[in-house]
Amino acid sequence: MEKPIINLDGLTKYYGSFKAVDSLDLRIKKGEIFGLLGPNGAGKTTTILMMLGLAEPSSGTAHVCGINATIDPIAVKRRVGYMPDSIGFYDNMTALENLKYIGELNGIIRSEIEERAVSVLETVGLSGAVIHKKASAFSRGMKQRLGLAEVLIKDPEVVVLDEPTLGIDPSGVREFLALISRLSRERGLTVLLSSHHLYQVQKVCDRVGIFVGGTLLGEGSIDYLAKRLFSENPHSVKVTLQEALPVSSQEKEELMGMTAVLQVTVDGHSVEIGSKDNITPEIVRFFVEKGYGITAVQNKEYGLEEIYQTYFENNKIENKIP
Numbered sequence: 453m454e455k456p457i458i459n460l461d462g463l464t465k466y467y468g469s470f471k472a473v474d475s476l477d478l479r480i481k482k483g484e485i486f487g488l489l490g491p492n493g494a495g496k497t498t499t500i501l502m503m504l505g506l507a508e509p510s511s512g513t514a515h516v517c518g519i520n521a522t523i524d525p526i527a528v529k530r531r532v533g534y535m536p537d538s539i540g541f542y543d544n545m546t547a548l549e550n551l552k553y554i555g556e557l558n559g560i561i562r563s564e565i566e567e568r569a570v571s572v573l574e575t576v577g578l579s580g581a582v583i584h585k586k587a588s589a590f591s592r593g594m595k596q597r598l599g600l601a602e603v604l605i606k607d608p609e610v611v612v613l614d615e616p617t618l619g620i621d622p623s624g625v626r627e628f629l630a631l632i633s634r635l636s637r638e639r640g641l642t643v644l645l646s647s648h649h650l651y652q653v654q655k656v657c658d659r660v661g662i663f664v665g666g667t668l669l670g671e672g673s674i675d676y677l678a679k680r681l682f683s684e685n686p687h688s689v690k691v692t693l694q695e696a697l698p699v700s701s702q703e704k705e706e707l708m709g710m711t712a713v714l715q716v717t718v719d720g721h722s723v724e725i726g727s728k729d730n731i732t733p734e735i736v737r738f739f740v741e742k743g744y745g746i747t748a749v750q751n752k753e754y755g756l757e758e759i760y761q762t763y764f765e766n767n768k769i770e771n772k773i774p
């Protein structure tokens with residue numbers, strides 16, 4: 453099996469007696485987009501800082517591109533692009549000047565810098581007159597793009613983005629994440645994304661990790677997490693009828709008698725049926741044969757929000773003083 457490009461093993465961080473990250477094990481494959489999700493103070497930034505060698509783990513290891521980040525942070529820095537949640541630019545320089553300066557700091561040959569900077573700016577959607585505007589005149593969304601350009605100019609293998617969509621309007625968020633997704637597919641770039649934006653993350657990430665109180669509570673694709681969490685009631689279909697049904701009806705009893713059915717909830721015109729398998733056609737036939745008019749049939753999909761909520765509801769983790 454291919455070696456993971458990010459490999460965290462028992463990674464733990466104490467600030468004094470406070471455990472901010474607790475025995476974190478995580479492997480991310482090359483080319484993956486991984487979403488690190490969690491509420492404020494979950495330990496996302498601390499984990500990122502340890503991966504970059506900017507904070508020292510209390511125990512455990514963080515390997516990125518096969519390099520131990522604590523032992524050789526400079527080698528990690530060369531191969532990883534990091535965009536922190538608040539990015540600073542030289543406000544009196546233009547976007548192009550800012551990027552050329554970062555390029556120089558990253559050792560790009562002077563004769564190549566201009567061409568490379570213009571090309572990277574174009575990749576992130578900044579071109580024409582705008583690149584000669586002062587960074588201080590940039591909107592939050594444009595600043596995020598310039599920040600991404602600063603990350604990309606050194607041609608990294610891994611990109612770590614801490615809350616990259618904070619403060620951007622919804623269409624800006626969509627565009628930014630589409631850009632990340634495209635870059636990952638086209639260049640095989642591995643992306644670690646920390647965010648609070650559930651819906652957008654759900655769209656672009658191959659896998660997500662749910663992080664609460666310094667602990668990774670679950671990790672996998674949205675489908676996988678949903679299956680694990682909702683295994684008692686994996687399929688759910690809601691049928692809306694023209695006529696209302698009484699809560700304890702004959703129909704409810706008969707539905708409960710079907711082999712795959714686990715749960716039936718009647719609420720006026722709507723009947724929600726939880727089952728082991730997807731038996732939507734049988735359920736529709738059942739109502740049609742009984743002479744009911746059906747106005748809607750809706751299969752419930754479990755999304756990231758349900759997963760996130762369920763983890764929070766079921767896991768109230770307190771950090772314990774050791």
Ligand SMILES: Nc1ncnc2c1ncn2[C@@H]1O[C@H](COP(=O)(O)OP(=O)(O)OP(=O)(O)O)[C@@H](O)[C@H]1O
Pocket residue numbers: 467472490491492493494495496497498499
């Ligand atoms: N330098 C520090 N000294 C002491 N405690 C810290 C330090 N840095 C972070 N913490 C604490 O560690 C915990 C995790 O913080 P961290 O910034 O990693 O969380 P986060 O998930 O990134 O949160 P947010 O989404 O708000 O950025 C928090 O309780 C925070 O107060």
